[in-house]
Amino acid sequence: MFIDEAVITLKAGDGGNGCISFRKEKFVPKGGPDGGDGGNGGSVTLIASNDLQTLLDFKYNRIFKAEDGEHGLGSNMHGKNGRELKIKVPVGTQACNPKTGALICDLASPGASFVLIRGGRGGRGNTRFTSSVRHAPRYCELGEEGAELEVKLVLKLIADIGLVGFPNAGKSTILSKISKATPKIANYPFTTLAPNLGVVKIDYNKIMVVADIPGIIEGAHSGAGLGNKFLKHIERTRAIVYVIDMTGFERPDPAEDLKTLQKELKAYSKKLAGLPFIIAANKMDIPDSKEHYEKFSKKIKRLKAFKDAKIIKISGLAGLNLDKLIRQMYDLKIDSEAHAAQAALAEDGESALLIDSNEAIAEGGLGLTYDNLNKKTSQRKKAFSVKVNKLSQNEYQIVSEQFEADVKRINFKADDSLYYFKQMLKKYMVDKALRKAGAQNGDTVYIRDFAFDYQDE
Numbered sequence: 001m002f003i004d005e006a007v008i009t010l011k012a013g014d015g016g017n018g019c020i021s022f023r024k025e026k027f028v029p030k031g032g033p034d035g036g037d038g039g040n041g042g043s044v045t046l047i048a049s050n051d052l053q054t055l056l057d058f059k060y061n062r063i064f065k066a067e068d069g070e071h072g073l074g075s076n077m078h079g080k081n082g083r084e085l086k087i088k089v090p091v092g093t094q095a096c097n098p099k100t101g102a103l104i105c106d107l108a109s110p111g112a113s114f115v116l117i118r119g120g121r122g123g124r125g126n127t128r129f130t131s132s133v134r135h136a137p138r139y140c141e142l143g144e145e146g147a148e149l150e151v152k153l154v155l156k157l158i159a160d161i162g163l164v165g166f167p168n169a170g171k172s173t174i175l176s177k178i179s180k181a182t183p184k185i186a187n188y189p190f191t192t193l194a195p196n197l198g199v200v201k202i203d204y205n206k207i208m209v210v211a212d213i214p215g216i217i218e219g220a221h222s223g224a225g226l227g228n229k230f231l232k233h234i235e236r237t238r239a240i241v242y243v244i245d246m247t248g249f250e251r252p253d254p255a256e257d258l259k260t261l262q263k264e265l266k267a268y269s270k271k272l273a274g275l276p277f278i279i280a281a282n283k284m285d286i287p288d289s290k291e292h293y294e295k296f297s298k299k300i301k302r303l304k305a306f307k308d309a310k311i312i313k314i315s316g317l318a319g320l321n322l323d324k325l326i327r328q329m330y331d332l333k334i335d336s337e338a339h340a341a342q343a344a345l346a347e348d349g350e351s352a353l354l355i356d357s358n359e360a361i362a363e364g365g366l367g368l369t370y371d372n373l374n375k376k377t378s379q380r381k382k383a384f385s386v387k388v389n390k391l392s393q394n395e396y397q398i399v400s401e402q403f404e405a406d407v408k409r410i411n412f413k414a415d416d417s418l419y420y421f422k423q424m425l426k427k428y429m430v431d432k433a434l435r436k437a438g439a440q441n442g443d444t445v446y447i448r449d450f451a452f453d454y455q456d457e
């Protein structure tokens with residue numbers, strides 16, 4: 001079975017906790033603090049590799065977790081950072097949001113990689129909390145939890161050239177003759193259910209990758225036959241060979257077939273229909289084909305979309321003109337590379353956006369979820385703002401993404417935690433916001449599942 005979609009869950013490593021410790025030295029009654037920081041949790045990265053051809057592995061193995069950071073120790077020993085988890089995916093894999101389908105990254109070349117989630121920050125040890133007034137802080141931070149993310153992986157094959165045609169046109173036969181691929185060939189429609197790739201060698205030192213794509217029929221773009229499930233694979237080819245059956249046995253009008261195929265591609269994507277192409281008039285070993293070919297070539301010369309099209313008469317089965325076909329396909333590949341470079345230029349805006357989202361993680365910090373990371377800078381800044389909701393006469397609720405995340409890192413078991421908590425209230429100006437909202441001493445304030453008494457100081 002060919003698996004080309006999978007939904008997986010990723011979890012970045014948790015940060016290790018900071019440590020509370022004091023130096024123990026002979027003759028020094030009160031050694032200073034020496035608690036080390038916790039290590040950062042490992043990130044989760046996707047990396048495109050030629051070792052994999054399908055997403056089959058992800059069908060059985062769906063949960064991936066990076067290593068946690070180790071806790072800090074005394075003597076200023078920092079915990080080790082958790083190892084980054086690099087998940088290999090086949091070249092041509094895209095990751096997207098499973099709910100909205102929004103693209104997160106597109107790993108189109110070998111070695112391309114993308115950091116999907118960063119590990120949680122390690123908590124700071126007590127050494128880092130000394131100040132002019134606190135020489136011996138009995139406080140440390142907890143490590144931040146690593147973010148979790150569900151992504152949908154979609155494999156879109158990348159080939160130099162795609163063989164596109166109606167079922168039974170002879171696409172798989174051609175691929176089997178021009179490459180070492182061994183696709184199933186049979187005289188019934190939809191023999192090919194998943195695209196096959198073959199490497200075609202020319203002149204010993206040149207190669208091209210050719211995809212034999214399942215048959216397309218009228219209405220494919222809206223789901224007929226194998227529908228758009230496979231049209232999306234053609235989307236990744238750089239050029240097209242339309243394979244048209246000339247016998248007239250199954251389909252009486254080859255020119256009509258060509259028009260329909262192009263119409264289907266166009267309905268699916270304009271870009272696809274605009275790719276460079278040639279036409280292979282197939283099954284020319286059958287005597288009837290000659291007559292159909294004459295009519296076909298005359299008809300399509302009158303069509304604007306095909307009047308300058310290159311047509312080559314072949315027989316996949318009998319091996320007629322396949323050498324010529326390969327040469328023309330190679331020329332087509334060269335043409336298409338220029339075409340692809342131009343298209344990439346036009347699409348530059350899109351790729352810049354992807355780079356930006358990766359930078360956002362680096363700069364914005366840590367444990368960012370995908371939703372977070374997709375926010376624009378202005379929105380990210382908003383995450384630092386604090387909102388106070390009045391729940392009842394004596395109850396208030398604080399809503400602030402960043403503040404909530406920081407409160408989670410407070411180690412309330414530590415003796416001095418209250419002091420640092422108050423510092424944090426000041427830093428985020430939560431005290432001010434509460435005062436403004438009318439909070440009185442003794443009122444209850446909630447932050448998620450945590451509550452404390454308000455004291456105006």
Ligand SMILES: Nc1nc2c(ncn2[C@@H]2O[C@H](COP(=O)(O)OP(=O)(O)OP(=O)(O)O)[C@@H](O)[C@H]2O)c(=O)[nH]1
Nearest residue numbers: 167168169170171172173186190191192215316317
């Ligand atoms: N006479 C003749 N028959 C051919 C030729 N090429 C393919 N066939 C026959 O046509 C039938 C279909 O061939 P396939 O190569 O499986 O066709 P396909 O386009 O891959 O079909 P799907 O996978 O169903 O889309 C088989 O019975 C082949 O033997 C040819 O050049 N001449």
Ligand SMILES: [Mg+2]
Nearest residue numbers: 171172191192
């Ligand atoms: Mg086939």
